Amino acid sequence: xxxxxxxxxxxxxxxxxxxxxxxxxxxxxxxxxxxxxxxxxxxxxxxxxxxxxxxxxxxxxxxxxxxxxxxxxxxxxxxxxxxxxxxxxxxxxxxxxxxxxxxxxxxxxxxxxxxxxxxxxxxxxxxxxxxxxxxxxxxxxxxxxxxxxxxxxxxxxxxxxxxxxxxxxxxxxxxxxxxxxxxxxxxxxxxxxxxxxxxxxxxxxxxxxxxxxxxxxxxxxxxxxxxxxxxxxxxxxxxxxxxxxxxxxxxxxxxxxxxxxxxxxxxxxxxxxxxxxxxxxxxxxxxxxxxxxxxxxxxxxxxxxxxxxxxxxxxxxxxxxxxxxxxxxxxxxxxxxxxxxxxxxxxxxxxxxxxxxxxxxxxxxxxxxxxxxxxxxxxxxxxxxxxxxxxxxxxxxxxxxxxxxxxxxxxxxxxxxxxxxxxxxxxxxxxxxx
Numbered sequence: 088x089x090x091x092x093x094x095x096x097x098x099x100x101x102x103x104x105x106x107x108x109x110x111x112x113x114x115x116x117x118x119x120x121x122x123x124x125x126x127x128x129x130x131x132x133x134x135x136x137x138x139x140x141x142x143x144x145x146x147x148x149x150x151x152x153x154x155x156x157x158x159x160x161x162x163x164x165x166x167x168x169x170x171x172x173x174x175x176x177x178x179x180x181x182x183x184x185x186x187x188x189x190x191x192x193x194x195x196x197x198x199x200x201x202x203x204x205x206x207x208x209x210x211x212x213x214x215x216x217x218x219x220x221x222x223x224x225x226x227x228x229x230x231x232x233x234x235x236x237x238x239x240x241x242x243x244x245x246x247x248x249x250x251x252x253x254x255x256x257x258x259x260x261x262x263x264x265x266x267x268x269x270x271x272x273x274x275x276x277x278x279x280x281x282x283x284x285x286x287x288x289x290x291x292x293x294x295x296x297x298x299x300x301x302x303x304x305x306x307x308x309x310x311x312x313x314x315x316x317x318x319x320x321x322x323x324x325x326x327x328x329x330x331x332x333x334x335x336x337x338x339x340x341x342x343x344x345x346x347x348x349x350x351x352x353x354x355x356x357x358x359x360x361x362x363x364x365x366x367x368x369x370x371x372x373x374x375x376x377x378x379x380x381x382x383x384x385x386x387x388x389x390x391x392x393x394x395x396x397x398x399x400x401x402x403x404x405x406x407x408x409x410x411x412x413x414x415x416x417x418x419x420x421x422x423x424x425x426x427x428x429x430x431x432x433x434x435x436x437x438x439x440x441x442x443x444x445x446x447x448x449x450x451x452x453x454x455x456x457x458x459x460x461x462x463x464x465x466x467x468x469x470x471x472x473x474x475x476x477x478x479x480x481x482x483x484x485x486x487x488x489x490x491x492x493x494x495x496x497x498x499x500x501x502x503x504x505x506x507x508x509x510x511x512x513x514x515x516x517x518x519x520x521x
Contacts, residue, residue: 115428116160117153117418119144120180122190127167128297129322131352132403136190137163138394139407142386143378145393147415149385154419157427168322170194174201181205185421185434186414189215192270195228203227208417208435212410213238213346213369213471217273217497220468221505222439223520229438231413232460233369233471235273235345236500237492239317241473242343242367243281244490246315257286262308264301264328265319267293274319274345276504280496298324305331316342325353333360340365343475350402354478362480367473370409370457372483374400377452378408402476402483409457416451417441439464458489464520468501470494 121140124133144161153159164176173194177187181201186208189195195215202209209228211219217236219228246261247253263278265271275291282289290311292304298320305328308316316337320328325348332342340363344353349366379399387396398404420437421429442461448454460469472489509516 117157118160118183120184121161121163122166122176123163124166124168129168135403136407139404140411141393142382143411145391146382146385155422155427170197185431207431218501218504220501222465222467223516224505224509229467231469236277236497238367239274239277240493240497241490259287260313261287261315262290262313263317264292266321267295271319301327301331305335309335318344318348320348326356329357329361339363361478364478368476369471369473376456
């Protein structure tokens with residue numbers, strides 16, 4: 088019987104009984120390293136994600152006694168969003184790791200070959216290299232629940248909905264203002280491909296790290312007069328970019344940030360000028376979900392929270408919760424299959440067979456906050472749709488329904504890029520992926 092069939096059967100039986108699947112409790116902790124950046128230029132964005140990851144694991148331990156009778160151990164290692172430090176953290180903690188979240192596209196690129204040799208799955212949730220979504224060539228890397236290329240295609244669909252249809256994109260100008268790094272360059276192939284398909288003009292402007300100097304970039308935007316700006320920043324670059332866009336009078340409701348440029352810390356410094364600014368997301372906003380109530384009861388009310396309880400519904404905190412949920416649900420499936428004495432290879436198989444149904448979301452307290460998802464051997468992305476959120480001057484509000492990515496464009500690009508990577512690195516496609 089396959090892991091997927093067995094796991095889903097156990098989950099269904101457990102849900103029907105209202106309890107977790109009974110597994111023998113062995114004296115082995117479930118270890119997850121936390122590659123975090125609480126310091127450095129990107130700390131304001133890194134801290135809420137790290138807090139959420141830690142809080143969710145604390146909640147599981149306090150409320151449920153861990154997973155399957157074993158405690159989940161979260162050990163942080165400071166990367167300062169630096170690739171070299173990230174690799175050092177990985178090397179120091181990999182011996183006990185069940186799964187690793189690099190939390191940097193640069194670190195993800197560096198760890199993919201290492202994790203493949205070490206047989207430790209990587210979860211680069213909504214970041215990293217998009218072609219790693221092809222599990223035939225990247226068996227140890229997961230981009231669940233969505234990717235930069237899918238996001239870029241969904242943004243084009245959103246712009247088309249505002250312009251009156253995809254055919255109305257012809258002759259329009261879209262400017263991409265991006266962080267000058269592998270992370271910032273990720274959407275370029277998709278936007279270029281779609282510009283050929285739909286006839287819009289694409290202008291690409293890079294901003295060097297850390298992004299504090301952008302006046303020349305926005306003066307160029309002023310000269311180009313694009314119809315839309317896609318903003319692909321991170322950290323202080325976001326705050327500066329929103330301020331500079333407002334300073335030249337660019338319409339905020341025509342500027343769409345990547346999901347890493349759409350948090351409270353990105354807009355509050357600009358004050359009222361940021362009102363109307365848009366950003367992508369792959370989860371809902373706010374703290375009105377059951378998971379937040381559980382965290383308050385089992386973590387913050389006991390004085391065990393990592394941050395400010397009042398900020399547990401902010402965008403990046405919610406993103407950290409989604410990350411922790413996906414990761415620990417894969418661990419849960421592996422434990423249900425083998426008991427608490429599991430390896431990274433077991434978690435990799437569980438990630439590849441991960442199926443988050445609506446019923447499972449409800450049970451975990453995430454109903455309404457995110458969409459169901461399903462991975463497979465060949466597809467490590469899970470086909471995650473996106474939402475568009477808008478800053479109303481005081482809070483983020485979701486202003487669209489779920490927007491599906493252009494799978495007919497994105498998936499062939501993923502496969503072609505993955506095959507190119509495989510050819511360059513003399514890799515063969517897995518024979519167990521049909």
